[in-house]
Amino acid sequence: MTPDVSLFATDAPLRLLAARDRTTGRILFPHRDGDGLETITLGRRGTLWSYTVQRFRPKTPPYAGPEAFEPWALGYVELPGEIIIEARLTDIAFDAIRIGMAMELTEVPLDPAVAGSLRLPAFRPTVEAAA
Amino acid sequence: MSDATNVCIIGIGIHPFGRTDALSGIDQGVFAVRAALADAGIDWADIQFAYGGSDAAGNPDTMVDRLGLTGVQFINVKNGCATGGSALFSAQTAIRSGQFDLGLAVGFDKHPRGAFNALPAEYGLPDWYGAAGYMVTTQFFAAKIMRYMHLHGISRRSLGLVAQKAFANGVHAPHAWRRSEVALDTILEAPMVSDPFSKFMFCSPGEGGVALILASERKARELGATPIRLAAATMRTRPPGSFEVFAPSIDLGGGTATATRLAAAAAFSLAGIGPDEIDVAQLQDTEAGAEIMHLAENGFCADGEQEQWLAEGRTRIGGTLPVNTDGGCLACGEPIGASGLRQVYENVVQLRGQGGGRQVPGAPRTAYSHVYGAPGVSAVTILHR
Incomplete structure (x- = not known):
């Protein structure tokens, strides 16, 4: 599967694309084109709003992940002043996940064993810069 | 009239x-x-x-x-x-x-x-959303209750109590699918489907x-x-800022306004009575958390009071507000086209006094039913005799 270019901005650092309604200011994710909408990039940092762990392999189609299933965490992350978005959670043990924790944007491949696999937005606990 | x-x-x-x-x-x-x-x-x-x-x-x-x-x-x-x-x-x-x-x-x-098998295009969503494994209704229910438990102090044990009651009531409902009791520890310790829900806390399509x-x-x-x-039959769709199944995003401040709140308020207004005048209720329980949240969304209690309600057994048959007297979706399964009418069927049985082993005592006079589901719709009825 080819990467969906409408998810991520193409320039570094990693950013997610979204749309903003010019009239109401409401932000829409995923990004879409339309009358009165402008393309924006979302902030990279936020706090965890809620989460769950997907423990069984979703049905295929539409799921296109690896045949051998390993559970993954899925969260909603509140980006301050913008929107709450759904994304994978990574670099954290399931039992260490807490609502309200600080998180930052990263990405995970849908299937790590396949080169060029679909890139999914993900959040990991914020790594504070060393003092 | x-x-x-x-x-x-x-x-x-x-x-x-x-x-x-x-x-x-x-x-x-x-x-x-x-x-x-x-x-x-x-x-x-x-x-x-x-x-x-x-x-x-x-x-x-x-x-x-x-x-x-x-x-x-x-x-x-x-x-x-x-x-x-x-x-x-x-x-x-x-x-x-x-x-x-x-x-x-x-x-x-x-x-x-198995789980409903939805495709992203049917919901106006991009293909990557389905490929990622997000077209799974259980994820939504789990994320919604996880937030609710965090905000309002609901314990995972309360989820177990809802499921335990459902199976206990289903024993006495000839039309129910699951007709044997399940112990609270078994419910709580069963394999997790989508945290915090174990397999006994979800209903199945049927x-x-x-x-x-x-x-x-x-x-x-x-x-x-x-x-x-x-006395009333209402149906409403979702308001701004609601949190629904298959949601790639939620507006800031969202997650509390629901179609249920709209349908419930309209139904009580039409019937001219309040939640405290309802004798028995059937509330959408796609999973154990839904019944808890829907108690508040329909106006029967404030957010967070459910913890005490369940500890005191208020929603059991014989409690102050018996809920899902035939075991609800948890015990009956969820054939979508029939599920909301099953609730009304059960309410008629209760108002006629024909509930047998699951009959609400004290000759109930008013009964309430509530459906919620994709894509953010809710339907409520109020019956009386």
């Missing part, structure tokens, strides 16, 4: 929920219609109009082949998880308008085993059929029926 336009339920029929491999969904709908006609003491030829709902088991109006080609007006309804509720709403409107005085609302369904015969109050008296009055 007059006797000509007050709406009563004078006949009920149900095909047992669960798995019936030998019968199609429509077969189960026909079974329910015949049972409801017999219960009302009328013939199919007496039916002036019908609204039929099914999400995935065929066109309801084709059942005229089996029931009789009387030329009856028969309108199909397909409205997501509110399919049954929408059929009932439409049927009562036909009587309130004064155009008809005897009709049918029927709903049935037959879903494949099969079943329900039919209700509606009449004007005048017609009901003419037929010598003991009428159960339909």
Whole structure:
């Protein structure tokens, strides 16, 4: 599967694309084109709003992940002043996940064993810069 | 309102929920219609109009082949998880308008085993969303209750208590699918499906059929029926900022406004009574958390009070507000087109005092039903006798 270019901005650092309604200011994710909408990039940092762990392999189609299933965490992350978005959670043990924790944007491949696999937005606990 | 336009339920029929491999969904709908006609003491030829709902088991109006080609007006309804509720709403409107005085609302369904298998394009979502594994309804329910538990101090044990009650009530409901009790520890320690829910905390897509015969109050008296009055039937869609199934994003500050709150407020207003005057309630329990959140969304308690309610057994049969007296979706499964009508069926049983081992004591006079589901729809009814 080819990467969906409408998810991520193409320039570094990693950013997610979204749309903003010019009239109401409401932000829409995923990004879409339309009358009165402008393309924006979302902030990279936020706090965890809620989460769950997907423990069984979703049905295929539409799921296109690896045949051998390993559970993954899925969260909603509140980006301050913008929107709450759904994304994978990574670099954290399931039992260490807490609502309200600080998180930052990263990405995970849908299937790590396949080169060029679909890139999914993900959040990991914020790594504070060393003092 | 007059006797000509007050709406009563004078006949009920149900095909047992669960798995019936030998019968199609429509077969189960026909079974329910015949049972409801017999219960009302009328013939199919007496039916002036019908609204039929099914999400995935065929066109309801084709059942005229089996029931009789009387030329009856028969309108199909397909409205997501509110399919049954929408059929009932439409049927009562036909009587309130004064155009008809005897009709049918029927709903049935037959879903494949396992989780619902939705495709992103059907919901206006990009293909990557499905490829990523997010077209899974259980994720939404889990994320919604996880947030709710965090905000309002609901324990995971309370989720277990809801499931335990559902299976205990299902034992006494002949139409239920799961009819044996499950111990609280078994529920809590069972394999996790989508945290915080174990496998006993989710209902399963299933099969079943329900039919209700509606009449004007005048017609009901003419037929010598003991009428159960339909005081309100409402259906609403989602407000801004709601958090729904298959949501790639939520507006800031969202997650608390719901279609349920709108449908409930409209129903109480129409019926002219408040939540404290309801004697028995059937609330959407797709999973154990939904029943907890829906207690508050429908106005029966404040957010967070459910923890104490459950600890005190207030929602059990014999409690101050018995909820899901036939075991709800957790014990009956969820055939989408039939599920909301099952709740109304159960409420009629309770108001008639025919609940047997699951009968709410004290001769209940008012009963409430509530459906919620994709894509952010809710339907409520209030019955009284």
